[in-house]
Amino acid sequence: MKGASIEATLELWASSLREVKARMRPLFSQERVAASANSFLDGLLGDERRKTGWMRAEAAGDAGPWRQQAILGRGRWDADALRDVVRDYAIEHLGANDAVLVIDETGFLKQGKASCGVGRQYTGSAGKVTNCQIGVFAAYVSAKGHAFVDRALYLPKSWTADPERLAAAHVPEGTTFATKPALAVAMIDRAIAADMPFAWVAADAVYGVGDIEQVLRRAGKGYVLGVKSDHHFGSWADKPVVAGTAAQIASKLDPGAWQRLSAGKGTKGERFHDWAYFELADLEADEYIDGATGTWTRGLLIRRHAADGDLAFFTTWCPADTTIDTLVGVEGHRWAIEDSFETTKNELGLDHNETRSWHGWHRHVSLVMLAFAMLAAIRARANTTPPKRTRTRLPT
Template sequence: MVASIEATLELWASSLRDVKGRMRPLFTQDRVAASAGLFLDGLLAEERRKTGWMRAEAAGDPGPWRQQAILGRGRWDADALRDIVRDYVVEHLSDDDAVLVLDETGFLKQGHASCGVGRQYTGSAGKITNCQIGVFAAYASRHGHAFVDRAPYLPKAWTGDPSRLKAAHVPVDVGFATKPALALAMIHRAIEAHVPFAWVAADSVYGVGDIEMALRRAGKGYVLGVNANSQFNSWIGKPPVAGTAAEIAEGLDPAAWQRLSAGKGTKGERLHDWAYLELADLEAAEYDKHSSGLWTRGLLIRRHVADGELAFFTTWCPAGTPIETLVQVEGRRWAIEDSFETAKNELGLDHNETRSWHGWHRHVSLVMLAFAMMSAIRHKANGAIPAKRGVEARALNRR
């Protein structure tokens, strides 16, 4: 079904009223709440650059001061807005088989004063450059996808410099945390908030023991990237396997590979060759006394059709889970890549002009709210709508 232009515009207007109403209790004064609403309008407007001056012009303000105050001088809780976004996403996109996707993205920056900035690698630029890094969690279901959590990564050059932390208004209780540790905290928050999901997917940055054990204890399946030199061994009752992931892949019989789709992308089905090895069947009760039944630890291998490049994933799933399911879960990682691209190109995710800890969290959380609203509208509209000007048409029609 395709919604009419009139129905979609009404859905757009009602959704915008709804999300503004949800964040209204965060502000003690009506004028500040109104400025926050105008900030959200600016993020959703047609302008490609979401600078303070651009948002101010769209809001009819003589300068960017009110817009800047929302991110800096104002007093409101960005984590409370994060929770509002998460609850909104669950309300509109909830599915028990959903995948929580973890990944990071870079924000290119000049200078050294912006919170967490430094010379570090970011996949956004494909190189080491001066940037901030943000770790994100996205909720991906059959209804759509949207961000539900975020955290800035602070390098040791920051956490080891109290004067620098103070200048950026970083809370005194914030210390160094690895990217996997930030992601693990997001997993715990999602579980504590009773977010319905069955799986976690992430690249090799997050394929670490702490995350694996936490998910096993929580009764969640996972498909987590690992490095080629990660060691794997099978247990009693499974075909003998031992060695690094790369060595195991090299020794596979050609018949072990299957060509499967990880889901549709912008250019059609994302086809790769896949192999899956079951390594051990374990009782779920060993990790969670409230769970029962056998779960399987395994190794999933992806081979690029064109150049043969390999990628490796450690897996945990209910016994009997077919390879097709694991491939689809891994394919859900595309959702967060699409989210980063859309949020940066359409909603100004990387247009934050503040330097402080609070400014980063506030800006990113407001963008998350705008993105969640777009995802909910798209789901409600049951598909793409006739093309029209503005971000609402471009974002709703993304694939």
């Protein structure tokens, strides 16, 4: 971390850990349960590569993993309340009005059939259909950093159609099948209800069409959402004629229509690709929000990979006169959630959950989210350039 001495960084670590533990404390009715939660958090932040119950117990000095396991299983506390604590903490440290809410999913490889939501399904984590759980996540991304602010376990229809299986995994009564986009809509609704400051939503083609677009338009939020190559686009009114599937439109592009732009910095520097953008229609804000003013533009953004020419397509919604540079930057923020998945799995044990229940999954994931948000807050504070000192001239 630049901008802070080792001594200052260590103190920042200690004070931040005390703070997040204090924020968790009201969730637990008993001191011993709170102490176990604190030990669990310490274990997630420890040096052990595997964050299993036994490893966390050993780090905490416990004779066995029972206290660690009780936090995820037998203890009585609300994982959704912890999710809200994480969200509020992240916004306090990373909040910005131009932030991007990024939606994506990740897989948790599992054996057997008992773990809640497990089944043979496709996960990009493995790049194939395999036995796994799928979690849908929302990450908050601003110039100050990024952190997870919401999560949901996806239940396939094979689960929601089996009441005995749901009961065995302690899934809340009344839980029904919800698509991944529906889970994303619920997250966006929660973010808006909590007055979370953000201007954009970015997501891949799993979430690119349907209810998400309508929810964001009514909320006055811009978006850059992935769509498939066969998604149809058409311009109207005074915009240049554009019509056809995304792939057809891309195939007819003049070489001069492409612009080489960076989608932001990655681990290897600026991520340059070729981009093309079409404004399809201008619409007045009051068509979606009563009393709203201003013009918004619906568009199509196309990315061509600089190395292999692979194409990706995005439907966009933004205030009129928004530049292609801005839209490319919003799409580039999706990299942050990929980094978040990698970091939390490799360093914080996101995929080391050993419980099989619904509440066990949500509790484990929420605790990992808190640990990751704390690290993001520390990084943001440590990297803040201190104000320049100015000399005060004493009166003579």
